[in-house]
Amino acid sequence: MxxxxxxxxxxxxxxxxxxxxxxxxxxxxxxxxxxxxxxxxxxxxxxxxxxxxxxxxxxxxxxxxxxxxxxxxxxxxxxxxxxxxxxxxxxxxxxxxxxxxxxxxxxxxxxxxxxxxxxxxxxxxxxxxxxxxxxxxxxxxxxxxxxxxxxxxxxxxxxxxxxxxxxxxxxxxxxxxxxxxxxxxxxxxxxxxxxxYRREQFALLKPPDEARSPFRVLFAGRIEPEKGVFDLLDIAKQTRSLSPNIVFDLCGDGSALDALRQAAATAGLADSFICHGHCDQSAMRRRYEASHAVIVPTRTDFVEGFNKVVVEGVLAGRPVVTSAACPALSAVREAVVEVPPNDIAAYAEALVTLMGDRAFYQQKQQACLKLQDRFYxxxxxxxxxxxxxxxxxxxxxxxxxxxxxxxxxx
The missing domain is CATH 3.40.50.2000 (Glycogen Phosphorylase B;)
Known part of the structure; x- marks a missing residue:
């Protein structure tokens, strides 16, 4: 050259x-x-x-x-x-x-x-x-x-x-x-x-806590309505009625962060719907280690790219819940619980199933392990x-x- x-x-x-x-x-x-x-x-x-x-x-x-x-x-x-x-x-x-x-x-x-x-x-x-x-x-x-x-x-x-x-x-x-x-x-x-990704970023990540008490669900991304963060709050409300043992951790900053925190407090979910704000690499590592599953509820009114959080959940060995509104789905479908876009009830049911059905959870987790090498x-x-x-x-x-x-x- x-x-x-x-x-x-x-x-x-x-x-x-x-x-x-x-x-x-x-x-x-x-x-x-x-x-x-x-x-x-x-x-x-x-x-x-x-x-x-x-x-x-x-x-x-x-x-x-x-x-x-x-x-x-x-x-x-x-x-x-x-x-x-x-x-x-x-x-x-x-x-x-x-x-x-x-x-x-x-x-x-x-x-x-x-x-x-x-x-x-x-x-x-x-x-x-x-x-x-x-x-x-x-x-x-x-x-x-x-x-x-x-x-x-x-x-x-x-x-x-x-x-x-x-x-x-x-x-x-x-x-x-x-x-x-x-x-x-x-x-x-x-x-x-x-x-x-660098293999060392995920190589020594601790596996999910077997006790599942609570069952922690991780969202990472911009805190914006089109990324589905208010849908996520509605999902948290539904899972609370189905199972009180699910906690949501949200990592990211955005224009809707303060409004989302206030809405969670108003709904009485401040203890189980936690907005951590921006997280650097080390903080994200801790959040992934604490999590059992990853959720990406992007709405259909957003022009989505290849949402990397979908892949990062797979690399962390955590099953992902998302919809076809995320183009990343096709690359890791075996490790994903796919739900219809914008369907609050379906998201809630998928999380409850992952928490309660250990065989299904392990099936998705094994799929995560099989898909990881391509991203390294x-x-x-x-x-x-x-x-x-x-x-x-x-x-x-x-x-x-x-x-x-x-x-x-x-």
Missing amino acids: PSSLRVLYAAGPGNVIGTYQHWSQQKDDPSQVSVTYSGQFFEVCRELNANAYVISSCRDKRTLRDGAFILEHRPIPFRKATGLLYHAGQIWYGLRLAITAVRFRADVAVVADGTTHWFMLSLLPRLGVQVIPSLHCVLWRKFLPMRKLEKTALRWGKRLFQRDCRAILAISDDIAEQVAMITHRQHRTISIFTPV DPKRGWAARLKTLLLTCKSQNYGASALQPEYRET
């Missing part, structure tokens, strides 16, 4: 400067349980001797230059707006991204979803920059019809997936299938990747897929042969 390869990476909203500072000291970012994508990107660039410009939409606006890396936190304007103002912010951000790519003389741009509308990236090939979209969320809410503007943006964006990108990275079959749907299965090669294998991860694509970016031209009638894992 020539040393002149220049890669622009639009990484999403994470603190890429913080992750870089940990990576430069040969450490993982302690704020995340999985190996971060930006950390993986830095490693690929080091291996390929590439120069990189990394842009995050993190609200902490700042820039860092260090050797072959330029890192910038560049917030997206009007990100919290609705309607036309939101779309104007997306378009403006896409234009600025294209200008940066040209000024940086980028050979290729790797762009995560949430950065700009996909149709804006079709500008880049016309400016001499190859594009690799990196899809971590479904393109639209799986169980709800698309909004009018959403449908229009995707209709305009399908050209990117059909012919204007070099290839597509996707984290789940659900996402790949949506790309296939909007392009009528005439799209660039889709390479499926999995999140990657870096060859299945984002970095390995990206490195393969970057190695071919300068040696292969676009052509009709690059179109694939079906997606596949490469």
Whole structure:
């Protein structure tokens, strides 16, 4: 690989400067349980001797230059707006991204979803920059019809997936299938990747307490209504009537944290519905060790990605209760108790069954053990897929042969 390869990476909203500072000291970012994508990107660039410009939409606006890396936190304007103002912010951000790519003389741009509308990236090939979209969320809410503007943006964006990108990275079959749907299965090669974890993160984790007194259920994620946290409170109310021995531990921060705590107190559940706030790696380890099961009650009105908590529950050897609203389900289905989306009663019944039926619990727990190795294998991860694509970016031209009638894992 020539040393002149220049890669622009639009990484999403994470603190890429913080992750870089940990990576430069040969450490993982302690704020995340999985190996971060930006950390993986830095490693690929080091291996390929590439120069990189990394842009995050993190609200902490700042820039860092260090050797072959330029890192910038560049917030997206009007990100919290609705309607036309939101779309104007997306378009403006896409234009600025294209200008940066040209000024940086980028050979290729790797762009995560949430950065700009996909149709804006079709500008880049016309400016001499190859594009690799990196899809971590479904393109639209799986169980709800698309909004009018959403449908229009995707209709305009399908050209990117059909012919204007070099290839597509996707984290789940659900996402790949949506790309296939909007392009009528005439799209660039889709390479499926999995999140990657360090085996030592879970290797010495204590097994679930056999006494099950109480039976502890763990939720980890943003405390937001669309993540199902108020549904979770309703689930706790129902399980209290079915079995008073179930305790819910919630780890995470968000705009609804105070309201959720107050609602739990009002419902008389403060002792069995505990909001711990943000938890770092060591705190999450303690919470996983104390837990018996993991719950992911994401609602259908949320554009979900590959919810890593589903995988982390499996790696911790804890059965997971979730629905098809989570694209991660298809990767670990054997270890999951699947319920219909948004069904409070079904979630409650699943937890009561896991608590009371030890044979069923052990069956799911054994399935967890069988599924774990794939998430410790870096060859299945984002970095390995990206490195393969970057190695071919300068040696292969676009052509009709690059179109694939079906997606596949490469």
